[in-house]
Amino acid sequence: MAYVPSADAHAHHEPQSFVTKYIWSQDHKVIAIQYSLTAIAVGIVALVLSGLMRVQLGMPETDLVDASAYYQFMTMHGMIMVVYLLTALFLGGFGNYLIPLMLGARDMVFPYVNMLSYWFYLLSVLVLMASFFVPGGPTGAGWTLYPPQAITGGTPGAGWGILTMLLSLAIFIVAATMGGLNYVTTVLQARARGMTLMRMPLTVWGIFIASIMALLAFPALLVAAIMMFLDATLGTSFFMPAIIAMGRELPHEGGSPLLFQHLFWFFGHPEVYIVALPAFGLVSDIISTHARKNIFGYHMMVWAIVIIGVLSFFVWAHHMYVSGMNLAFGFFFAISTLVIAVPTAIKVYNWILTLWQADIHLTVPMLFAMGFLVTFVVGGLTGLFLGNVVVDIPLADTYFVVAHFHMVMGVAPILVVFGAIYHWFPKITGRMMNDTLGQLHFWITFLGTYIIFFPMHYLGVMGMPRRYYAYEDYEFIPQSAHDLNAFITYAALVVGLAQLLFLYNMFWSAFYGRPSGGNPWRATGLEWQTPDTPPKHGNWGEKLPVVHRWPYDYNVPGVEQDFIPQNEPRPHSGTAEGEHHKAEEGRS
């Protein structure tokens, strides 16, 4: 293995006290774990909220949840899952942990800013949770927070609830900006010798592009949040039209609710890919490792990530076909939506071709990765329906949409989150997670989510509208739909409870799991070649690694071992390249 002695080995002093080591830590690995545990904790809150909503929909006679609470739960569930769980976990959790390790760096380039990023994130979560306890409760405006209803009396949480939500989002955006700044600068500046951009694992590519997108897209939400905050508190009319609410004329006139929708979705659609691109990256590395084969079309995969990143800024208005927007826009956005499916499809084909004739090991991470593939294809295909204006108009605001986005950006990324945790857990803790519990968790979650969301497509095509708290007194909704709703609820409760298996497995294995050694999956990436597992502060001990190859040298012809780590030098044959590397070794 190749390493260079590093002058800064002693610059990273190991923190001594408990507080500097685990609480005010500037170590990217500790920050990653802090981010992940916070995100998972708040995700459990959102999961419980979805269970309560399902009970209301499936068994309305229980009267567990009233109309206001239903809207509040729905709003909080959506916002937490999209922003505070998935975004934070992929960028703050996996990004923090994996970027420096995969690139052969000692830490993020701005460790102090990185620490601040976590504490701002925690603050945003606390403010969000506080909204459960403010007068009027949390906002019930729907996760899109559309004005005028978001800040107009009659909507649950239209006073304190929406203000705490907007404040929490603003704090989150500050946190995400500090994080994104770190991830992007680290990728550009702190790569180990030999780690060219085109030798980075696809995980890093996904997180890198997603971070750039977050830096560009989150300001749209910030601007919208500030403007809505002013509309609600100072009585400005950025978004608020002249309106009479509950018989009273409000002090607004002329504002444009559509303007908010444009700003929101200019953030909101890239947000889908801010979640999806890291998932694409992680899943590529998991598939390649457990299929013992190089990723098919590495360059295409990289460029597809970049192109998706760019195009995702030109599709936002496909969320607004029925908003009263000019229909000529609809034509443009339908086209751009279909175009973005091309690089996405390239990625799916490349994953399938990676699996083709591969030495597939059906480990738990691999099961989750393949579960992702299937789910992403199903969710993506319904996206083609909804991307077309004429098909979208009858399907808009029905359960078809609920099924689509839960499949494509709910279940699919969460399957990757699970797969990635099972995959990188041995590096983080030095122990393996329990395989039997993992298998059980996978099958219940994978099949269960199909049982939950697949029937929703039918409910949607039948015309069942989303965001209704009860469906009892509508003639067009037959008894069979109610039965299906009850069935979905039973499945949802089982799947929700099954997540306890995962939590138990994770915490139990962290302390009592089978010791894993440094590289249990026999993987090529730099993160598996650290001198210690879990890696110590500074990651690499005395010497920084030197990279000699790409991260996908699995089953190289003529080589006995079925994987070659990235820091393994090339054979010194008579070729010019061999000579070049020999010269490099001599110099370092």
Add this chain to the structure above:
Amino acid sequence: MSFWVDRSHPERGTIEPTRTGDRWPGPPERPKLAMRGLLILLLPLTSMFGLLISAYVMRRHMGDWQPLPLPWQVWLSTVLLVLSSAGFEWARRAAAAGWVDDVRRGLLVAGLLALAFLGSQLWAWQQLQLAGLAVATNPASSFFTLMTGLHAVHLVAGLAAWFRTRAVLAGEAEPATVQSMVQLCAWYWHFLLAVWLVLFGVLLFLA
């Protein structure tokens, strides 16, 4: 085994699709990193002000829009900010040349001018208030307050960095550290000046 693997060059010892050159710039250096970090920070800031301007342009086409008579103080603000930015440029060049006294003077002048800029902004807001144009009076005055306010918040954040640079300069600091900090301040100020000029242009020509 991969069916498309290039078997014609087994001596390469890899199935990597391309050969990449080794252009390693070395381990990251602090001043360079900080500069890159600042430039990347300007991305979200540009995005934010850009989106604010697009929102302004969209909102302007609604029926209730009334043009805002810009108070004359914004012209004063513009002059003050240009001078403040020039002061930072003076300090930056002095730091590069190693003239510590000039750095001190340049920073002091630039900072005071920036404070004067903030004062002139407050004056402009007060002037609008007196003319009966409060934040919520009409959308143009709302946008004026929001745009100038967000810009001012970023200038105040910059003043925190300015304050810290002066503190470092007062103590025993390495010339390279001082040079890097002054350079960061100067670039940030030039950026804020550019943002101000664009915002000013929008408020002036797209009233």
